[in-house]
Amino acid sequence: MTGGQEADGIPLEMQGAYADMAALYEDVARNMTVVLDVHAGMGLVPSCSKGCDACCHQLVLSTVAEAREMAHALESLEPAPRSLVAGRIDHWLEVTGPLRHALQQANDETLDEVVDTMAAQYWQQRIPCPFLVERACILHDARPLACRQHHALGDPVHCGEADGQNVDQMEAMEDLFFLAQDAITGEDAEIGIFPELVAMLSESRHP
Numbered sequence: 001m002t003g004g005q006e007a008d009g010i011p012l013e014m015q016g017a018y019a020d021m022a023a024l025y026e027d028v029a030r031n032m033t034v035v036l037d038v039h040a041g042m043g044l045v046p047s048c049s050k051g052c053d054a055c056c057h058q059l060v061l062s063t064v065a066e067a068r069e070m071a072h073a074l075e076s077l078e079p080a081p082r083s084l085v086a087g088r089i090d091h092w093l094e095v096t097g098p099l100r101h102a103l104q105q106a107n108d109e110t111l112d113e114v115v116d117t118m119a120a121q122y123w124q125q126r127i128p129c130p131f132l133v134e135r136a137c138i139l140h141d142a143r144p145l146a147c148r149q150h151h152a153l154g155d156p157v158h159c160g161e162a163d164g165q166n167v168d169q170m171e172a173m174e175d176l177f178f179l180a181q182d183a184i185t186g187e188d189a190e191i192g193i194f195p196e197l198v199a200m201l202s203e204s205r206h207p
Contacts, residue, residue, distance in 0.1 A: 007175035010038050014183050021069040028148060028180050035172045036151075046151040046170075050136050054159035055150050056129045059122040060195075061115075063181060065188035066144040067197030070131070073142035075203055085138060088130035089199050095127055100196065130195050144194055149177035 005012055012031050018024040039045070048055075074085060099118050106114035131137050137147070152159055153168040161167075181189070 005175060005179060007035075007172035008038075008170075010035055010172045012172065012176050012179055014179050016183055018183060021065055024180065024183060025069075025148070028145065028176065031176050031179075032148070032173065035170060035176065038172075039170060044153055044170075047154060047156045048150070048152055049156075052156045052159065053128075053132060053135045054156070055147070055152070056132045056137070057123065057126045059115075059119040059193065060129065060144060060146050061191055062144040062146060062194040062197060063184045063188060064190050064192065064197060064201075065184045067192070067194055068188075068201050070139060070142045070144065070194075070198045071201040071203070073139045074198065077138075081133075081138060084133065085130060086202075088133075089195060089202075092127070092130040092195050093199060095125075096122070096193075096196075100193065103193075145177050145180050146194070149173040 011034070014031070015023075015027050018027070036046070074082060077085065099121060103114055103118055129137070131139050131143075137143055151170050151173050153170065158167045
């Protein structure tokens with residue numbers, strides 16, 4: 001093991017030197033099982049389920065490596081669903097244009113503030129993820145770490161509330177998210193807005 005820590009008394013361990021993102025995601029899933037089992041023993045079970053899509057209307061940042069994995073998955077779709085998602089990405093790029101422009105103008109000193117403001121405006125506009133089809137992720141197996149670590153506890157109705165103050169999440173999952181991101185190195189570790197990165201890396205969009 002090359003990376004490990006304890007979150008809420010739960011040991012988290014990542015292997016390191018992953019051959020590909022599939023191997024990384026497999027290791028993340030193994031750690032997630034540990035976290036879920038511990039919480040289940042305390043009577044805490046995530047309320048997330050298919051069709052509960054409030055979290056799919058939030059700003060999602062990812063590494064280049066995660067976006068590339070989703071781009072590859074997009075290319076593997078049949079022509080009809082691939083075309084559907086491509087159209088949704090185009091719409092997403094159009095709708096988010098002003099927000100992304102503001103982010104591009106930010107400097108190192110203002111970046112965090114601009115990202116926070118963008119995330120709030122994004123949520124207020126209820127912009128759906130372009131991979132959200134019929135209230136479910138069409139490429140669920142290739143979803144990024146930010147989506148994988150999101151496990152809400154309690155009534156899912158609170159997930160759609162403006163301030164999110166009534167949404168309890170597993171802190172250990174957030175720690176696992178950062179631990180997994182640390183396993184991605186080099187240029188692959190650069191961060192961007194997930195759908196935008198996927199659009200840039202998708203071969204069908206750039207013949």
